[in-house]
Amino acid sequence: MDKTVASAAAAVADIPNGATVMIGGFGLCGNPENLITALFELGRRNLTIISNNAGTDHEGIGVMLAAGQIKKMISTYVGENAIFEEKARSGELETELLPQGTFAERIRAAGAGIPAFFTPAGVGTVVAEGKETREFDGRVYLMERWLKADFALVKAFRGDRWGNLTYRKTARNFNPVMATAAHVTIAEVEELLPPGGLDADSIVTPAIYVHRIVLGAGYRKPIERRTVRKG
Amino acid sequence: MTEQEKRIRIARRIALELRDGHFVNLGIGLPTLVANYVPEGIEVVLQSENGMLGVGPYPLEGEEDADLINAGKETVSELPGTSYFDSASSFAMIRGGHIEMAVMGGMEVAENGDLANWIVPGKIIKGMGGAMDLVATARQLYIAMEHTTRAGKPKILHRCNLPLTGVGVVDTIVTEMGFFRVTPQGIVIEEIARDFTPEQVQAATEAMLIVSPQLRPMPGT
Numbered sequence: 001m002d003k004t005v006a007s008a009a010a011a012v013a014d015i016p017n018g019a020t021v022m023i024g025g026f027g028l029c030g031n032p033e034n035l036i037t038a039l040f041e042l043g044r045r046n047l048t049i050i051s052n053n054a055g056t057d058h059e060g061i062g063v064m065l066a067a068g069q070i071k072k073m074i075s076t077y078v079g080e081n082a083i084f085e086e087k088a089r090s091g092e093l094e095t096e097l098l099p100q101g102t103f104a105e106r107i108r109a110a111g112a113g114i115p116a117f118f119t120p121a122g123v124g125t126v127v128a129e130g131k132e133t134r135e136f137d138g139r140v141y142l143m144e145r146w147l148k149a150d151f152a153l154v155k156a157f158r159g160d161r162w163g164n165l166t167y168r169k170t171a172r173n174f175n176p177v178m179a180t181a182a183h184v185t186i187a188e189v190e191e192l193l194p195p196g197g198l199d200a201d202s203i204v205t206p207a208i209y210v211h212r213i214v215l216g217a218g219y220r221k222p223i224e225r226r227t228v229r230k231g
Numbered sequence: 232m233t234e235q236e237k238r239i240r241i242a243r244r245i246a247l248e249l250r251d252g253h254f255v256n257l258g259i260g261l262p263t264l265v266a267n268y269v270p271e272g273i274e275v276v277l278q279s280e281n282g283m284l285g286v287g288p289y290p291l292e293g294e295e296d297a298d299l300i301n302a303g304k305e306t307v308s309e310l311p312g313t314s315y316f317d318s319a320s321s322f323a324m325i326r327g328g329h330i331e332m333a334v335m336g337g338m339e340v341a342e343n344g345d346l347a348n349w350i351v352p353g354k355i356i357k358g359m360g361g362a363m364d365l366v367a368t369a370r371q372l373y374i375a376m377e378h379t380t381r382a383g384k385p386k387i388l389h390r391c392n393l394p395l396t397g398v399g400v401v402d403t404i405v406t407e408m409g410f411f412r413v414t415p416q417g418i419v420i421e422e423i424a425r426d427f428t429p430e431q432v433q434a435a436t437e438a439m440l441i442v443s444p445q446l447r448p449m450p451g452t
């Protein structure tokens with residue numbers, strides 16, 4: 001078994017126009033940079049992108065937004081992107097904003113085969129509009145459904161040809177849950193190790209969830225807010 | 232008082248609520264300042280909802296790591312004991328009621344504890360991030376905010392006008408004027424800053440304040 005694909009371009013080549021694609025990352029941290037660039041260069045359109053944020057004007061998913069490739073974004077916070085604002089305002093871009101825990105759990109539920117669940121987040125707010133509520137032990141909860149995708153593009157730190165993945169620090173974020181919730185999960189890694197190269201106790205995403213794996217290159221890892229202290 | 236003086240006063244007062252062994256989530260902006268005033272001799276573990284427990288201070292110059300940020304997307308550092316986890320696990324610990332205390336900014340708080348803090352009036356909607364999950368399920372929700380808007384309008388109201396973040400979720404409000412508890416009877420002022428009178432605080436507040444019989448001066452004022 002070898003899930004290794006030679007290039008990011010080859011790994012995303014069968015993503016069609018109109019596909020629903022999850023993209024890992026929190027802001028620009030833990031983004032699958034090579035796969036995003038490959039999807040941008042592939043030029044597919046009418047994509048629905050499920051990602052916590054929308055990148056910035058010149059980085060990450062923002063580049064695909066600017067190119068008009070995205071029809072709809074499902075996110076939790078999109079505050080760093082003027083192009084997003086412009087396109088959302090003009091109606092060119094459809095948007096769905098969700099509480100971040102609801103967003104994460106809807107994805108987790110999809111990967112775990114749970115069609116719906118109840119959460120207290122958003123009760124009594126605009127998020128609750130049109131959704132079923134139910135009382136459990138004296139408190140009202142909202143019903144939220146699973147959230148699935150055709151493809152998931154995720155970024156891990158290390159991986160092997162089976163598709164086992166480990167992550168690094170807060171670059172983990174949404175990558176492991178998204179890896180479980182798509183028909184086809186494509187992972188990119190900074191280091192591709194031979195089988196047995198990863199510590200079996202430290203694997204976060206077991207190989208069963210990953211369909212293709214690519215060795216990434218040329219990571220830029222932009223920092224959105226560089227904050228430091230004096231020594 | 233300058234804006235910065237108000238913010239420091241509020242952050243210092245909230246820091247006095249921290250207890251050894253508390254797991255705490257600090258929101259972006261003013262609440263982040265609370266970390267600077269953790270009382271000596273206690274250990275508090277900060278949670279960042281992007282997947283980290285044990286958030287350390289900003290890194291030394293030259294040690295910034297793009298893979299290590301807080302929920303405000305600022306570079307931070309690791310501590311001995313830090314752990315990392317994915318976003319679903321992060322919100323499971325939040326939703327599961329394991330966070331003792333969450334501190335968040337506020338635009339409006341109503342006398343029944345309703346909170347509005349995710350849509351800036353007149354600006355495009357940017358999203359609620361993790362705010363709705365945190366306010367719904369933190370065991371104690373502290374709102375750290377200036378008492379009035381820049382235009383001098385009250386922010387503690389009978390009812391919120393802005394779209395809500397949560398219904399009946401606020402436990403405590405700390406402003407530069409005092410320390411307030413949300414109770415079934417209404418908002419009780421428990422501590423008052425020494426440079427204000429109860430009449431001045433009420434005049435800056437739309438909700439009817441209940442003055443605690445044990446009203447005391449706010450520490451640090």
